[in-house]
Amino acid sequence: MLNKPSIERIINAALEFGDFAEVFCERNVKSLITANSQKVETSSTGVEAGTGVRIFRGLDEIYVYTSGYSEDKIIKILKDTVGSLKNDSSFSTPTFAAATNYNRFQGELHTSVNYGRKLEIVNRALIAGKEYSSDIGQMFARYFDMCQDVVIANSEGIYAEDKRVKTRMLITAYAQGKNGVASGWQGPGAMKGFEFYTTLNIEDYAKEAARIAINMSNAEKCRGGRMPVIVANGFGGLIFHEACGHSLEASAVAIGTSEFSGKLGQTVASPLLTLVDDGTVDGAWGSLAVDDEGTPTQKNVLIENGVLKSYMIDKLNARRMATPSTGSGRRQNYRFAPTSRMTNTYIEGGVTNPDEIIANTERGLYVSYINGGSVNPATGDFNFAATESFMIENGKIAAPVSGATLIGNGLQVLKDVDMVGNNPKLGEGFCFAGSGALFISAGQPTVRVSEMTVGGVK
Numbered sequence: 001m002l003n004k005p006s007i008e009r010i011i012n013a014a015l016e017f018g019d020f021a022e023v024f025c026e027r028n029v030k031s032l033i034t035a036n037s038q039k040v041e042t043s044s045t046g047v048e049a050g051t052g053v054r055i056f057r058g059l060d061e062i063y064v065y066t067s068g069y070s071e072d073k074i075i076k077i078l079k080d081t082v083g084s085l086k087n088d089s090s091f092s093t094p095t096f097a098a099a100t101n102y103n104r105f106q107g108e109l110h111t112s113v114n115y116g117r118k119l120e121i122v123n124r125a126l127i128a129g130k131e132y133s134s135d136i137g138q139m140f141a142r143y144f145d146m147c148q149d150v151v152i153a154n155s156e157g158i159y160a161e162d163k164r165v166k167t168r169m170l171i172t173a174y175a176q177g178k179n180g181v182a183s184g185w186q187g188p189g190a191m192k193g194f195e196f197y198t199t200l201n202i203e204d205y206a207k208e209a210a211r212i213a214i215n216m217s218n219a220e221k222c223r224g225g226r227m228p229v230i231v232a233n234g235f236g237g238l239i240f241h242e243a244c245g246h247s248l249e250a251s252a253v254a255i256g257t258s259e260f261s262g263k264l265g266q267t268v269a270s271p272l273l274t275l276v277d278d279g280t281v282d283g284a285w286g287s288l289a290v291d292d293e294g295t296p297t298q299k300n301v302l303i304e305n306g307v308l309k310s311y312m313i314d315k316l317n318a319r320r321m322a323t324p325s326t327g328s329g330r331r332q333n334y335r336f337a338p339t340s341r342m343t344n345t346y347i348e349g350g351v352t353n354p355d356e357i358i359a360n361t362e363r364g365l366y367v368s369y370i371n372g373g374s375v376n377p378a379t380g381d382f383n384f385a386a387t388e389s390f391m392i393e394n395g396k397i398a399a400p401v402s403g404a405t406l407i408g409n410g411l412q413v414l415k416d417v418d419m420v421g422n423n424p425k426l427g428e429g430f431c432f433a434g435s436g437a438l439f440i441s442a443g444q445p446t447v448r449v450s451e452m453t454v455g456g457v458k
Contacts, residue, residue, distance in 0.1 A: 017057070022053070105165050141172075168189030169202065175214040279291065286438075295325045341433060356419075
């Protein structure tokens with residue numbers, strides 16, 4: 001990768017065109033295995049390597065990138081791309097202190113693990129799912145690992161180094177039932193090395209995927225309408241990730257297109273709700289020691305007891321908002337300029353036993369797993385697909401139902417939460433937005449929304 005003298009010269013060259021310059025240098029070794037119950041479908045290992053250079057001119061941003069680490073090539077690209085924008089005034093090259101190394105990794109690097117050990121984990125998941133029931137027609141597993149080394153430096157004197165090591169297994173089961181073929185999935189992951197699998201019972205996750213698939217293959221279609229909705233702990237927190245998390249990112253707040261713009265200090269949610277984004281959670285899938293702009297991550301309390309306390313802020317939007325960065329600048333890789341994005345976003349635990357929440361719901365929908373969703377940050381309108389859900393009748397979980405969707409508005413659903421469980425849990429996923437696909441966690445305890453629109457059959 002680029003050494004410090006090269007980075008200093010690149011930043012010096014970039015400062016000819018703006019008042020702030022940043023270099024992001026990356027080397028990422030990735031491994032992928034996909035397999036079904038019969039065979040390995042794909043197996044690959046690759047290296048992604050490159051450099052991105054970002055320039056601020058006031059509140060405007062310029063970004064260029066290239067594969068590799070050639071100092072001459074990077075400076076040439078800069079001059080060819082933005083040469084007509086040369087500054088009238090000059091800015092001095094910063095003096096970098098010793099590099100701040102944020103590398104906290106102490107586990108087993110995937111690059112030291114042979115292919116056979118990785119394939120063994122995959123096969124254990126496939127076998128466990130198939131053996132769960134004869135109704136399972138097919139199992140599918142996708143094993144992924146990465147080791148990303150980054151150097152981040154800028155004209156403010158930041159010089160940061162980090163090693164990000166992550167691994168995940170996505171397990172999908174397919175079952176044939178009275179309603180045709182249905183699927184269930186599980187996706188355990190962590191900011192850890194291969195040691196993650198020494199304490200993880202991968203068979204339990206495979207069996208859970210199989211159970212969901214069988215349940216949904218025999219479920220009746222959900223009947224839609226307005227009703228109370230209980231969302232189970234774990235990745236059900238994706239509702240709040242989508243419904244309000246994106247609207248709390250400075251990329252929307254700073255330009256006034258968020259429903260939360262200008263509302264700091266106001267009550268925006270139920271007093272039972274505290275929403276946090278925390279990139280420092282030890283070993284969590286969405287964690288980072290330092291963000292992709294060289295700022296240490298932190299625990300950001302966004303909503304506390306219903307009151308809006310903070311936003312997630314990157315460097316450029318910090319300029320626009322005249323406030324410090326919150327360590328929320330993220331990007332998929334060197335091909336993307338960073339912007340404000342979530343890390344591990346979750347609702348903090350309450351005091352109510354989950355069984356009590358169900359018992360106090362005469363009729364409604366219980367959602368145990370959520371799949372994908374989408375939101376319009378300007379309005380807060382969202383929709384989600386339930387992977388597995390059940391009707392609640394007379395305060396008890398009743399028959400499973402398929403095809404349920406949750407439709408609502410972020411601000412409204414925040415206010416309509418009327419019970420919060422004492423069983424918080426994080427789940428793993430990906431988030432797709434302007435700076436690429438990112439590793440995120442979303443979580444919550446069991447939560448009840450007093451009323452929500454449930455899409456289904458009439």
